[in-house]
Amino acid sequence: MTIAGSIILIMLGAILTWAVEFDLAGLDINVVGVILMLGGLAGLAFGIYRINVTRRAVGPIDEPVHRHDIYEEPETRRTSVYEERRHYDEPTL
Template structure:
């Protein structure tokens, strides 16, 4: 799930939690909205942390000098 999916989850949760007045038997839509918002936020935080680590690893690897060896017979 990328950034777009996380934002969609968060937005859908916010709509369900704050902008609806529907009533479904056995389901609390406001609580479902809060859960979707939390899942979207958690996914976004996880995605950003993973992306930052990948970026740091690439920059560390690219800063190392490259040694070239040639063998002649």
């Protein structure tokens, strides 16, 4: 559950608990609202915990990374081209 979903559950629970005056047989809307708010609070706490654990897993970088550590110049290739010319006695057509 995301943090936004948790906040939506809390808002729906608060609306059902304090703003709705509706009675259903065998169902108390106020209790449903409180359950939704508690579920939203639990989801919000879990979402914040998950974000903190993820940030700790990455951790800070202790040493700065220099350019030469990341990228090294590629070795230059040297190709040799040999040209051969043959001389024939007969002229070309």
